[in-house]
Amino acid sequence: MAIEKLKKIHIVCPKEVESGLIDKLYKLNVIHIATLSPEYIKDGRKYFAHPVVEPVHDEVLFKIESIFTIFKNFNIENKGLISSFLPEDEILTESDFNRVIKNFDLNGLHEEVQGLLGREAESVKKLNKLKEEKTYINSISDFPFPYSILFGTEQTESFIGVMTKKKYKQLILNEAQFIDTIFVYPFSSDKSKTKVFFLYLKEDGQKIEKIVKKYLIEKMQILTNFSGFIEEEVARILNKETEILKERKVIFNKVKELYSSKAKLLALRDYYSSHAKKEKALSCLLEGKNFGIIRGFVRENDCSKIEHIEKEFDNTFISVTEPAVYDAVPVSLKNNALFRPFEMLIKMFGLPSYFAMDATPFVTIFFSLFFGLALGDAFYGLLIVLGCLYFLKRYRGNAGVEKFFKIFLYAGFIAVIVGFLTGSIAGNFFLTYFPNHLITRMLYSMQIIDPASTNGSMQFIAFSIGLGILVQLIGILLSMIISFRRKRIAEGVFNGLGWLIFIPSILLLFFVNQYPQIKMLDYTLIAIGSVLLLAGGWVSVRQPLFKPVAAVVNIYGIRSSYGIVSFLGDALSYSRLFVLGLSTSILASSFNLVSKLMGELLGPLGIFITLLLLLFGHGLTVIMNSLGAFVHSIRLNFLEFFSRFYDIGGLEFMPLGLELKNIRLVPNERGGKK
Numbered sequence: 001m002a003i004e005k006l007k008k009i010h011i012v013c014p015k016e017v018e019s020g021l022i023d024k025l026y027k028l029n030v031i032h033i034a035t036l037s038p039e040y041i042k043d044g045r046k047y048f049a050h051p052v053v054e055p056v057h058d059e060v061l062f063k064i065e066s067i068f069t070i071f072k073n074f075n076i077e078n079k080g081l082i083s084s085f086l087p088e089d090e091i092l093t094e095s096d097f098n099r100v101i102k103n104f105d106l107n108g109l110h111e112e113v114q115g116l117l118g119r120e121a122e123s124v125k126k127l128n129k130l131k132e133e134k135t136y137i138n139s140i141s142d143f144p145f146p147y148s149i150l151f152g153t154e155q156t157e158s159f160i161g162v163m164t165k166k167k168y169k170q171l172i173l174n175e176a177q178f179i180d181t182i183f184v185y186p187f188s189s190d191k192s193k194t195k196v197f198f199l200y201l202k203e204d205g206q207k208i209e210k211i212v213k214k215y216l217i218e219k220m221q222i223l224t225n226f227s228g229f230i231e232e233e234v235a236r237i238l239n240k241e242t243e244i245l246k247e248r249k250v251i252f253n254k255v256k257e258l259y260s261s262k263a264k265l266l267a268l269r270d271y272y273s274s275h276a277k278k279e280k281a282l283s284c285l286l287e288g289k290n291f292g293i294i295r296g297f298v299r300e301n302d303c304s305k306i307e308h309i310e311k312e313f314d315n316t317f318i319s320v321t322e323p324a325v326y327d328a329v330p331v332s333l334k335n336n337a338l339f340r341p342f343e344m345l346i347k348m349f350g351l352p353s354y355f356a357m358d359a360t361p362f363v364t365i366f367f368s369l370f371f372g373l374a375l376g377d378a379f380y381g382l383l384i385v386l387g388c389l390y391f392l393k394r395y396r397g398n399a400g401v402e403k404f405f406k407i408f409l410y411a412g413f414i415a416v417i418v419g420f421l422t423g424s425i426a427g428n429f430f431l432t433y434f435p436n437h438l439i440t441r442m443l444y445s446m447q448i449i450d451p452a453s454t455n456g457s458m459q460f461i462a463f464s465i466g467l468g469i470l471v472q473l474i475g476i477l478l479s480m481i482i483s484f485r486r487k488r489i490a491e492g493v494f495n496g497l498g499w500l501i502f503i504p505s506i507l508l509l510f511f512v513n514q515y516p517q518i519k520m521l522d523y524t525l526i527a528i529g530s531v532l533l534l535a536g537g538w539v540s541v542r543q544p545l546f547k548p549v550a551a552v553v554n555i556y557g558i559r560s561s562y563g564i565v566s567f568l569g570d571a572l573s574y575s576r577l578f579v580l581g582l583s584t585s586i587l588a589s590s591f592n593l594v595s596k597l598m599g600e601l602l603g604p605l606g607i608f609i610t611l612l613l614l615l616f617g618h619g620l621t622v623i624m625n626s627l628g629a630f631v632h633s634i635r636l637n638f639l640e641f642f643s644r645f646y647d648i649g650g651l652e653f654m655p656l657g658l659e660l661k662n663i664r665l666v667p668n669e670r671g672g673k674k
Contacts, residue, residue, distance in 0.1 A: 003358045004299055004332040006032075006653070008323045009306070011294040013316040018051075018285065018292045021313055022656075025294075026278050029657025030302040032330045033281040036295040041286070048286040048293070053279050057272045063110045064269050070113045074120070074252060076259045089398040090263040090663045097665055100264045101271055109265075113258060116251050123248050130241050136223060137234055140195065142188040147226040147233060149199070157208075158199040161217040168194050171215050178207060195220075266662035274658045281656050291315075297323065297330055297653070325486075329354035332653035339364045341406035349638050351650030357482055359646060364410070366471060366641065367633050372414025373464070374629035376451075376581030377588060379426035380622045381415025384408055397664060411633075422460070422581065423447035426618060427588025432596055451582045460578045468574025468640070469507065472567060475644025476500055482645060494532055502529025503567060570640045576632055584625040591617025 009031065013021050025031050038045045071077075092100070140160060150158050163171070168186065172179060183199035196217075200208055212219065226233050286293045298306065303320060310316050323329040331351045333343050335358070342364040352358060375381060388409040395401040419425055423444055430440040450456035480496025483489070505525035512519045595617065599610030642648075 002334060003352070003354060003356075004334045004653075006297045006323060006329060006332065006354070007300055007303055007320050008327060008329075009296055009298055009303075009321075010319040011296075011309070011316065012291055012319075013294070013313055014291050015287060017313045017316065018287070018294075019282065021294070021309070021316065022278060022282050024309065024312070025281075025296075025306075026274075026656050026658075028305055029655050030305050031296040031298045031656055032653050033284050033294065033296045033656050034328065034330075035284040036286045036293060038286060040295075041293075048288050050283055051285070051287045051292075053283040055276065055279055057276045057279065060106065060272050061269065061276065063106060064265055064272070067110055067113050067265060070117050071255065071259055071262075073117070074255045076256055089395060089401075090266050091397075091666055092263055092267055092663050094665050094667060097267050097663075100267045104261075104264050104268060106268060109258065109261065113255065116255055116258075120248065120251050123244050123251070126244050127241065130237050130244070133223065133226075133233075133237055136221070137230060137237065140188070140220070141230055142195075143197070143230055144185075144187060145197070146229050148228070150222050151224075152202075155201060156199060157202055157205060158197065159222070160220040161196050161198060161212070162193055162220060163196060163215055163217045164192055165189065165194050167215040167217070168196065171211065175211060178204075178211075182208075263663060270660050270662050271658065273661075277659070278656060296656075298655075299332060299653075323354065325355060328651060330653035331650035333358055333360060335360050341403040341410075342367065344400075344403050344407065345634070345637075347652070349642070350648040351652055353647045353649045355486060356647035356650075357478055357645070359478075359642065362474065362478075362641070363637050366637055367407070368410040368414045369467075370577060370633035370636050371408075371411035371629045372416075372418045373467075373577040374580035374632055375411075375415040375584055375625055376418045376422055377424045377426065377584050377625075378416045378419025379429070379618075380584070380588075380625070381412045381417075381419055383622060384412030384626065385416065388412060411629075415629075418581070420446045421448050422451050422456075422585070423449075424451075424581075424585040424588070427585050427590075427592050427621075429588070429592050432589070432592040451578065451585065457578070457582070460581070461575055464574045464577040465571055467577070468571040468636075469503075471574070471636075471641055472570055472644065473500060473503065475641050476503075479645035482647070494535060498529050498532030498535075499567075500529075501525050502533060505529055570643075573640050574636060576636075580625070580628055580632060583628075584621065587621050587625070588618060591621065 011021065025033075038048045038050075041048060143160070150160065152158055172184075182201075182204060183197075185197040185199075186194050187197060188195040198208065211217070228236075285295075306318065310318055331354050333346065333351070335343060339360050342360050345363055345367065346352075346358075346360055372381065375384075388405040391405045392402060392409070395405075420443070425443055430437070430443055434440050449459055451460045476496060476499050480492045480500065483492030483496055502525075505522050508518075508522045508525075512522050591614065595610045595613035598613060599606030602609050
């Protein structure tokens with residue numbers, strides 16, 4: 001339950017063995033390679049430089065990513081709402097993995113999917129063109145003549161014009177003499193406009209153009225690929241559309257068939273991504289005229305695994321030392337199975353620095369407790385527990401998913417306990433529908449507090465704030481321990497021990513009035529705590545004139561890492577646990593009451609309405625309040641608790657080696673999806 005102890009190593013080797021040495025370290029998978037700056041060595045820029053490494057795996061990775069992009073464009077995966085948020089567990093045997101690396105035809109697959117993408121794009125282009133043609137055909141669906149007539153002849157020209165009904169009447173009246181010499185045929189009208197077919201001799205072209213401008217006639221476009229009657233063109237478009245849709249279906253099925261190679265592609269992605277990191281590691285070392293220097297960190301327990309390197313590579317030397325405070329030391333968390341799932345939350349916030357403290361055990365306890373109090377309902381907690389158990393069984397072996405659901409498994413279990421202790425089981429469901437039943441009496445026999453009552457609410461608020469005070473004191477204690485570990489004794493005493501004595505002794509004043517001996521002891525503790533805090537402010541400045549002011553404001557919290565104002569604000573912030581828990585119970589109880597009243601009003605059909613309302617109401621409540629419980633539990637840990645001691649800024653320990661992020665290797669002969 002701590003940050004694993006690491007050793008800093010330096011490896012000095014001849015230039016000709018650098019590549020082979022990196023390959024060996026890659027196979028060992030124990031060393032975190034760190035960039036070694038020339039400034040690290042005296043006159044380093046004069047004699048050393050980073051080698052220029054030509055990336056050879058970028059093109060392969062680009063092809064893999066482009067294939068996945070094409071799969072995504074075809075929308076091959078049809079996942080449900082929940083499964084879309086959970087990664088699939090792709091499983092390969094070790095022998096299959098090796099065969100994929102050696103024999104998989106990535107270039108052939110890339111060319112094939114690129115070709116299918118091109119065919120799909122061309123089919124989409126054709127469909128869009130047919131769509132435009134269908135729109136055009138619909139606009140002249142009443143045209144009674146062969147479409148080819150619009151192309152004209154040696155002596156005639158024609159067009160379809162769109163004009164207002166008013167302008168058409170004016171045209172017929174004002175241009176009657178000219179109209180008699182040409183063919184004018186209106187064939188379609190709506191409320192305001194009319195489509196008119198004009199057929200005329202080419203020698204009348206100028207007169208027609210004047211009429212077009214005078215009567216604001218809009219000429220419709222003529223599509224050169226149309227020739228027959230409108231009905232024939234509609235049939236042609238439909239047949240062509242059917243052919244293209246069939247072709248698209250063939251393309252989709254082929255892409256779906258190729259998608260079966262997903263696990264192999266993921267294996268290649270992991271393999272080549274790891275090798276790309278190996279290339280980057282080679283560029284991190286320092287290279288001189290005849291030899292190179294590699295710097296890294298290794299777990300203390302793994303130091304024995306690199307001892308033989310000196311014998312395997314001639315003229316190679318290894319130095320193993322303790323990390324210094326100025327080193328950017330990576331962090332490797334090591335927790336037992338109970339606490340390990342909550343490392344996910346720690347990484348979500350940010351890893352602690354190497355010389356700080358792993359807060360995972362505390363987050364495990366506090367997050368679960370805060371979530372349980374904030375949700376505060378036995379039935380809702382049970383739903384979360386059962387849901388987590390189902391997904392843990394379904395995704396067994398998928399480490400990331402298992403950690404996620406174990407977090408809520410613990411939290412849901414605490415919510416069940418809190419719900420029974422506060423008498424909230426789907427709100428007041430049993431009291432509303434089965435008030436005198438034996439099961440109701442049994443369920444509520446465990447209730448020790450009623451948050452809805454005046455006394456109960458005061459007790460719950462006091463408990464929430466008391467819990468907040470305890471958490472804050474633990475945070476101060478951890479801060480003091482970290483200060484002592486870093487040999488900052490004065491800071492640990494003044495800003496740690498001083499507050500640990502001062503705050504509890506102030507709180508104790510409310511309970512010791514009738515005990516004179518304890519009261520005198522409490523006054524003594526207050527005095528000791530005050531002296532330590534004042535001394536902390538006094539020594540924090542050098543100017544004698546400002547020392548008294550600094551001593552006083554240290555208690556307020558301006559110069560100290562803590563303060564009375566911070567303590568009051570953070571402690572009161574935990575009262576939200578009572579508010580959230582009470583809101584869950586009230587909202588659930590409200591749905592129970594509304595559902596019952598609606599059922600009673602609707603007679604025989606009321607039971608179905610009651611069930612629907614209960615299902616909707618409690619479903620909405622469990623989702624909303626679970627989300628609220630999660631958000632506020634995270635806040636109380638990351639903001640109120642971590643601000644007391646947590647030193648963020650750690651870099652995750654990433655040993656050089658094969659890193660499997662997307663697949664899982666199994667030793668047996670059965671692979672596939674799980």
